[in-house]
Amino acid sequence: MQGLHRRGTTGAYDAGPDAPAARRMTDDSLAVPGGEQLLWLFLLALPVAAVAWTVTHEEVFREPRDWCARRSRESRTVGARKFFYLFTCEYCFSHYAAAGAVALTGFRLLLDDWRGWAIAWLALVWVANTYMSLFGRLRLDIRRERIEIEDLADDGEAVAGTPRTVGPDQSAADEHDR
Secondary structure, eight states: OTTEEEETTTTEEEEOTTSOHHHHOSGGGSSSOHHHHHHHHHHHHHHHHHHHHHHHHSGGGHHHHHHHHHHHHHOSSHHHHHHHHTTTOHHHHHHHHHHHHHHHHOOOOSOSSHHHHHHHHHHHHHHHHHHHHHHHHHHHHHHHHHHHHHHHHHHHHHHHHSOOOOOTTOOHHHHHHO
């Protein structure tokens, strides 16, 4: 077995210095330490989430997104419908954004071979979608608070704009003093 060296009497094999990094499976076999990989994962997920959210939700891409949504409903082939649908779904689009981020940065997670790329890609998708869910929830809460404030302001204007009535034991002079 190339790169593996027999260790002790147990018959187990240990990776030698010339073994591929994926076979060594120890912390020192990783090109980047585990803690730094997690930092990369959480930071790299931010632009992935930003790109996926912007393309699938924001006004700047509304016309192309509407065109893609129409094509995803009206295309004849399943492949065309699925292709155009990915531009309207943040979950779907985040897979492509994450694949682009992994390809551009060479980011790998846990392993230094193709499996590290696959793990990094799927982990980026998961973290980016968590970020987008939190952002969507935050926007929903802000919108709800804005509507509640507008309702309170409308109620306040309605109360302030109505003339106050004078009760039977109050005079108009008492009303004026308030």
